[in-house]
Structures are given as structure tokens and as C-alpha cells.
Amino acid sequence: MDVRLDGRVAVVTGGSKGLGLAIATRMAASGADVVMLARNPDGLAAARRLVEPTARGRVHTVACDVSRAEELEGAYDDVLQALGRVDILVNNAGVSQTGAFTSITDAVWQADLDLKLFAAIRLARLAWPGMVERRWGRIINVLNTAAKAPKAGSAPTSVSRAAGLALTKVLAGEGAPHGILVNALHVGLIDSDQWVRRHADTDDGQPYAAFLAEMARSIPLGRVGTPQEFANVACFLASDLAGYVTGTSINVDGNLSPVT
Numbered sequence: 001m002d003v004r005l006d007g008r009v010a011v012v013t014g015g016s017k018g019l020g021l022a023i024a025t026r027m028a029a030s031g032a033d034v035v036m037l038a039r040n041p042d043g044l045a046a047a048r049r050l051v052e053p054t055a056r057g058r059v060h061t062v063a064c065d066v067s068r069a070e071e072l073e074g075a076y077d078d079v080l081q082a083l084g085r086v087d088i089l090v091n092n093a094g095v096s097q098t099g100a101f102t103s104i105t106d107a108v109w110q111a112d113l114d115l116k117l118f119a120a121i122r123l124a125r126l127a128w129p130g131m132v133e134r135r136w137g138r139i140i141n142v143l144n145t146a147a148k149a150p151k152a153g154s155a156p157t158s159v160s161r162a163a164g165l166a167l168t169k170v171l172a173g174e175g176a177p178h179g180i181l182v183n184a185l186h187v188g189l190i191d192s193d194q195w196v197r198r199h200a201d202t203d204d205g206q207p208y209a210a211f212l213a214e215m216a217r218s219i220p221l222g223r224v225g226t227p228q229e230f231a232n233v234a235c236f237l238a239s240d241l242a243g244y245v246t247g248t249s250i251n252v253d254g255n256l257s258p259v260t
Helices: 020-031 040-054 069-083 106-134 158-176 193-202 209-218 226-237
Strands: 009-012 034-040 061-062 088-091 137-143 178-185 249-252
Touching: 009 020, 009 040, 009 069, 009 106, 020 034, 020 040, 020 088, 020 249, 034 137, 040 106, 061 069, 061 158, 069 249, 088 106, 088 226, 106 137, 106 158, 106 178, 137 226, 158 178, 178 226, 193 209, 226 249
Parallel strands: 009 034, 009 088, 034 061, 088 137, 137 178, 178 249
Antiparallel strands: none
């Protein structure tokens, strides 16, 4: 199946590494003009060098903390000046922050919601009028499987991600009459920077491959997923091939989650 995004403009938050970088790379290779948003200018420059060799469209970067409303508005203006519009929005920015409920302060709750929920709300609100006018749009909210099946000790991440799932369904209903399709992708155990960091933090001398293999024991498919596999699903949802898919939430997790 040849998934094409020629002529589309895609914005990917958290686009300088991990899943965001994989999504940006896949969409650029499929013909989209791609904008990567992230906080670190040096990281963005490095990401751009990785994406450009296989890109069939333009690659643009904007340094921005998406959890800050004023920075987000300025970044969106930058995108419009550079590329004219936004057709595809991938709300991917976020980190997995968890702890015992009584240890989570108001400040931590607010920071998590600002990064994972309000950033998605604000960006969707900025992109919405143009999508309505053109009667075509795609919004993909990257969540995790805890949004559907939260465990003890999984807050604040599971709570903000669950709110993102509700947002997905609301926007899908409002967007459908205007040709705007909104879906959620739920991350399971995918080989990404967060696991590289966690492996480094263990400092027990275990090779990274063995670390991943240990995690894979809990996965029915028997292995950890790759960023490219996740990006393939996102690229499909962004394309015309998925023209009748909206309001869905898809687990990319090797059947790890007990909830479909």
C-alpha cells in the first residue's frame, strides 16, 4: 500500500526525537511538507538533518515550548508564514510522569495537563478554522494505553491522557461535518528515547537489548515495537486512504493493553 501525503502540510509536536521524529520522517518521505515543533533548537537542527535525506517535501522546524500558550501562538504564526496552512496536526509532545497519588503536587498536575492536554486543545483550536474552510483536516492525538486502562501509580500521565481520549471523541464529532478526521493512537511499549533514558538510569550493566527483551516478556506479541511501526499507522490515518476513519482510538502495543 503506497500511502501518499503529497501537497499536505503536517505539524508534529515533540518532533525532534522518538516517536515524533519517526512520524515526521515517515510523513516527509510520503510527500508532506513537515514542521517539527520541540523546545531544543539544537535537537531540532539534528532532527532536520535526519529527516531531509528521505523527504519528498519541505522540512521546517520551530523551537517552541508547547505547554506555554504564548509560545504556541507565535510558533503557529511561524508555521503559517513558512508553509501557509496546516492540514495534519499530530499532538505528540509529552513525557511519562507517574507517582503515588499523594506525592503529586498541584504544580505537577498543572504542568502535565498543560503539556499533554492544553497544548493539544490550543493547537487544534488554531488549526480548526483553516481545516473547516478547506473541508479537509487530520488531527492525531498520541496517547498511551493507560488512557484506557490506568493502573495504580500511573497518575498524572494516565489522567491527562484519558482527557486526551475524550477530547479526540469530541473533536471527531464536531469535525465530521467539515471533513476533519480526528483519531487517537495509544502507545504501548515502543523502543524510544524514554526507554534509553530509563535503561541508563538503572546503571546495572545490563545491555540495552537485554533490557528490551525483559520488557517484552509482558507483551503477547513477544517483542517491543519500533518507532517506524507506530509512524506507519499515524501516516495511514493522515492520508486519504483513511477517509472513513474518525473518532477511533487505536492501540499500537502488540496486544499489551487489556482494553481494545
